[in-house]
Amino acid sequence: MSAEHDIIHYEDSGIPQPYHLVKPSVWPLLGALAAGLMMGGAVMFMHKTKIGSLDLGWGWPVIGLVGVLAIMAVWWRDVIREATFEKLHSPIVKIGLRYGMALFIASEVMFFSAFFWAYYSAALYPPAIFGGVWPPNNITETVDPFDMPFMMTLILLLSGTTVTWAHHAIVHGDKKGLVQGLACTVALGFSFSLCQAYEYAHAEFGLKSGIFGSTFFMATGFHGLHVIIGTIFLAVCLWRSNRGDFTKDSHFGLEAAAWYWHFVDVVWLFLFISVYWYGSR
Secondary structure: OOHHHHHHHHHHOOOOOOOOOOOOOOHHHHHHHHHHHHHHHHHHHHOOOOEOOEOOOOHHHHHHHHHHHHHHHHHHHHHHHHHHOOOOOOHHHHHHHHHHHHHHHHHHHHHHHHHHHHHHHHHHOOOHHHOOOOOOOOOOOOOOOOOHHHHHHHHHHHHHHHHHHHHHHHHOOOHHHHHHHHHHHHHHHHHHHHHHHHHHHOOOOOOOOHHHHHHHHHHHHHHHHHHHHHHHHHHHHHHHHHHOOOOOOOOHHHHHHHHHHHHHHHHHHHHHHHHHHHHHO
16 A cells, blocks of 8 residues: 555545654653663662662562553553554554564564573583583583473464464454454463473572573573563453454554564574573483
8 A cells, every 4th residue: 555545545534644643741751760760779679779768678679660560551551542542553653563563573582692692602612610511510400391391382382373363363354263362372371481480490400500590590581571571462462352452454463462472482492492402411
């Protein structure tokens, strides 16, 4: 669809042009302050820093986290209103949203690349202080890749098929299939998080077990955080689907959630091969 066609279409519908000029909002400022309090509070907590006689301990990062979650909720609420009630997401605006989501996922690729770099730097060239071998000598037992990790792999691969089912359902106007596919995906995402919690609780090593423990828990832990975020993302899409927000021609929120979930799936496959399989040899 050409830009000229879009402009004519939106002029006919009473909207002067197809681009969305966002209204002034206080959420970016408040979100930045809350994020600064969360991260700064975490540093203060770890270093046991006080502000005069005021010492909230872990209260600072918790207050910041609550603030970040609240800002996320109201900010995305506004975006949903713009898309559904105000009808401001024209085809050209949706292109911009797709570019934004693609760039966000690209930044996440760089984020996980740093963890893989750190892992392989230690695994391929083990430090002499840890015996020059991988896993290091202080690690008596690693996680069996074909025990719980393999089950978690099957769960994520299955969830990738169910979210694709949901996407294809809405493309063909099947709202019942959309809801069923999203419900299955949310349930599988929650199941993955439970399995990972069980795995962490029964691991024979911890975050402080040298370079092996730190790289293992940082890589798999941040992936687990992304699974939780993706599950919440999909749960919101499920709620919106029940409300009737998504249509055959307008469902970018679901597409963005599906892209994110497939990215999480791919990262896990690399983690399974690198951290679990190679790391247990």
